[in-house]
Amino acid sequence: MKKAAFVTLLALFALCALNANPLHAADALPSWNDGPAKQAILSFVKEVTDKSGPKYVEPEDRIATFDQDGTLWVSHPLYTQAMFALDRVRELAHKHLEWKNKEPFKAVIAGDREAMAKFSETDWELIVAATHAGMTNEAFLEIVKQWLATAKHSRFKRPYTELVYQPMIEVMDYLRANDFKTYIVTGGGQEFVRVYSKRVYSIPPEQVVGSSILTKYEYQNGKPVLMREPKVFFIDDNAGKAIGINLFIGKRPYAAFGNSGGDREMLEWTQAGDGPRLMMLVLHDDAKREYAYGPAGGLPDTKVGTFSQALMDEAKKNGWVVISMKYDWRRIFAFEQ
Amino acid sequence: MKKAAFVTLLALFALCALNANPLHAADALPSWNDGPAKQAILSFVKEVTDKSGPKYVEPEDRIATFDQDGTLWVSHPLYTQAMFALDRVRELAHKHLEWKNKEPFKAVIAGDREAMAKFSETDWELIVAATHAGMTNEAFLEIVKQWLATAKHSRFKRPYTELVYQPMIEVMDYLRANDFKTYIVTGGGQEFVRVYSKRVYSIPPEQVVGSSILTKYEYQNGKPVLMREPKVFFIDDNAGKAIGINLFIGKRPYAAFGNSGGDREMLEWTQAGDGPRLMMLVLHDDAKREYAYGPAGGLPDTKVGTFSQALMDEAKKNGWVVISMKYDWRRIFAFEQ
Numbered sequence: 001m002k003k004a005a006f007v008t009l010l011a012l013f014a015l016c017a018l019n020a021n022p023l024h025a026a027d028a029l030p031s032w033n034d035g036p037a038k039q040a041i042l043s044f045v046k047e048v049t050d051k052s053g054p055k056y057v058e059p060e061d062r063i064a065t066f067d068q069d070g071t072l073w074v075s076h077p078l079y080t081q082a083m084f085a086l087d088r089v090r091e092l093a094h095k096h097l098e099w100k101n102k103e104p105f106k107a108v109i110a111g112d113r114e115a116m117a118k119f120s121e122t123d124w125e126l127i128v129a130a131t132h133a134g135m136t137n138e139a140f141l142e143i144v145k146q147w148l149a150t151a152k153h154s155r156f157k158r159p160y161t162e163l164v165y166q167p168m169i170e171v172m173d174y175l176r177a178n179d180f181k182t183y184i185v186t187g188g189g190q191e192f193v194r195v196y197s198k199r200v201y202s203i204p205p206e207q208v209v210g211s212s213i214l215t216k217y218e219y220q221n222g223k224p225v226l227m228r229e230p231k232v233f234f235i236d237d238n239a240g241k242a243i244g245i246n247l248f249i250g251k252r253p254y255a256a257f258g259n260s261g262g263d264r265e266m267l268e269w270t271q272a273g274d275g276p277r278l279m280m281l282v283l284h285d286d287a288k289r290e291y292a293y294g295p296a297g298g299l300p301d302t303k304v305g306t307f308s309q310a311l312m313d314e315a316k317k318n319g320w321v322v323i324s325m326k327y328d329w330r331r332i333f334a335f336e337q
Numbered sequence: 338m339k340k341a342a343f344v345t346l347l348a349l350f351a352l353c354a355l356n357a358n359p360l361h362a363a364d365a366l367p368s369w370n371d372g373p374a375k376q377a378i379l380s381f382v383k384e385v386t387d388k389s390g391p392k393y394v395e396p397e398d399r400i401a402t403f404d405q406d407g408t409l410w411v412s413h414p415l416y417t418q419a420m421f422a423l424d425r426v427r428e429l430a431h432k433h434l435e436w437k438n439k440e441p442f443k444a445v446i447a448g449d450r451e452a453m454a455k456f457s458e459t460d461w462e463l464i465v466a467a468t469h470a471g472m473t474n475e476a477f478l479e480i481v482k483q484w485l486a487t488a489k490h491s492r493f494k495r496p497y498t499e500l501v502y503q504p505m506i507e508v509m510d511y512l513r514a515n516d517f518k519t520y521i522v523t524g525g526g527q528e529f530v531r532v533y534s535k536r537v538y539s540i541p542p543e544q545v546v547g548s549s550i551l552t553k554y555e556y557q558n559g560k561p562v563l564m565r566e567p568k569v570f571f572i573d574d575n576a577g578k579a580i581g582i583n584l585f586i587g588k589r590p591y592a593a594f595g596n597s598g599g600d601r602e603m604l605e606w607t608q609a610g611d612g613p614r615l616m617m618l619v620l621h622d623d624a625k626r627e628y629a630y631g632p633a634g635g636l637p638d639t640k641v642g643t644f645s646q647a648l649m650d651e652a653k654k655n656g657w658v659v660i661s662m663k664y665d666w667r668r669i670f671a672f673e674q
């Protein structure tokens with residue numbers, strides 16, 4: 001065989017192989033600083049993909065789950081979906097004149113931030129019922145899409161979908177390049193996240209596990225529709241994350257990423273499996289580039305994505321890796337230079 | 338380039354291409370007789386994979402859903418999972434001496450077929466609660482696995498997992514070879530089917546949508562487990578199939594296969610989408626090789642997998658393709674010669 005042909009052959013083999021073999025590129029995580037967090041990810045992937053090693057995991061079992069709010073994108077000062085719901089209340093107010101004198105809507109319409117900060121779970125349920133139900137599922141997806149196209153974050157002045165953490169995008173890409181199936185497992189609304197999960201995270205709708213309300217099968221002009229009902233169906237948070245993972249995936253993750261108390265059971269459930277498991281928690285300790293809150297480690301307390309000292313203690317005891325935004329992430333957002 | 342090298346290159350290209358391109362092998366469905374049903378499948382796949390045609394569907398949108406009982410495997414004289422539940426009642430009877438005088442358990446233990454045939458939905462709920470709950474999910478999967486390894490069908494004298502329809506296995510293989518993602522969407526238990534879906538249908542657990550009971554997150558010896566509770570969580574039948582598809586997949590199928598009234602809404606939901614859609618119903622009209630029941634078309638009536646005349650009428654009106662087991666399937670089971 002002539003040399004040119006041989007080289008072409010080699011190139012072709014390489015192309016074929018690239019599709020089938022693990023990727024161990026040293027620069028797969030360029031937005032990460034060297035350190036124990038980055039090292040934990042690289043070591044884990046190396047081990048589970050080493051066919052001759054004791055920790056090898058079959059590709060079909062490679063499941064990685066990611067919380068969204070505070071783990072994949074900014075969740076302060078308030079969850080993005082809550083911002084959406086508040087905007088919807090204001091937009092729908094002219095159709096509900098009674099809201100002017102009815103809490104929690106009154107506070108939202110009046111822009112009373114102090115009152116809103118104290119909203120109870122019941123308040124939020126009323127707001128969700130008023131803004132997320134009473135329409136077909138298709139119509140809801142369109143409303144979310146429209147909102148995302150125009151709404152901007154108060155501090156960063158950018159669309160919310162740009163406020164995703166570049167280091168986590170790299171982790172998801174890296175895991176997928178090594179035959180992991182990546183899932184979002186969010187306390188947020190499953191349908192809400194599905195609107196942009198593919199575009200923003202390269203995660204298709206069927207790999208989004210989240211909270212949901214009841215839907216009802218009905219006919220409109222002879223065509224079936226799914227109507228969204230003002231009633232909770234499933235809350236994918238806390239223990240619900242382990243339950244949701246089993247319900248929707250039916251496999252135990254080998255890697256799980258979170259940032260708050262709502263992710264505790266997901267990480268416990270992941271770790272309870274045999275073999276190599278990677279559990280990681282993002283700690284928001286970077287007020288300058290993003291936000292700083294805990295109250296773990298003496299950081300400011302918060303009601304939105306609380307990382308308690310108890311969670312930090314459990315992480316230390318169980319060998320979960322805590323990611324410091326400040327020290328582990330060289331770059332937080334793709335738009336940074 | 339020398340001829341030998343050129344041929345090797347061509348072969349390699351062909352290999353690479355095989356992985357990426359649609360498969361249009363004329364013999365992809367060898368267990369099907371030529372006829373409108375086989376033709377409908379071949380035409381549909383040809384259209385949706387023809388990139389230059391008007392009905393092309395992007396690979397990521399190619400979703401196909403399959404009912405299980407009566408569509409993929411035998412469901413007479415009774416659903417396999419019901420046989421499992423009845424066996425479990427008999428096995429657990431010595432721990433529940435009170436069952437001897439308590440319906441519906443009394444009838445099961447006494448082997449009273451006439452009484453069992455008249456069981457109401459409430460009777461079955463009691464049986465499911467007594468046999469499918471009160472253990473960890475892991476323990477349940479193991480019990481199902483053990484049962485499947487030994488239980489045999491009364492007429493065919495074979496394990497239930499051998500009683501799958503070879504023509505449908507071929508359809509699933511054919512669709513997957515053309516980049517379809519295949520899902521089971523069953524009224525049966527999601528966890529029950531997950532035990533063997535990969536082995537029998539090449540469908541992984543995360544692509545099984547089914548009915549489920551509540552699970553509860555608990556700790557046993559410091560380790561988290563999911564306990565199965567005797568309470569229905571979701572019934573994936575009738576309208577529940579459309580709801581379940583939206584909940585678990587979040588995409589509308591392009592092809593859906595069923596065999597009874599429980600599949601009606603799944604087919605309606607599939608058809609309500611834009612573009613090319615394939616809706617098929619298996620009609621059990623072959624008492625000799627399998628079973629014959631309807632009551633559509635004057636076939637014997639049944640409570641198990643009823644195919645009513647109303648469903649047949651809707652199928653005709655909507656252009657759904659009815660598969661005749663007798664005429665469309667050359668071979669029904671893989672073990673036939």
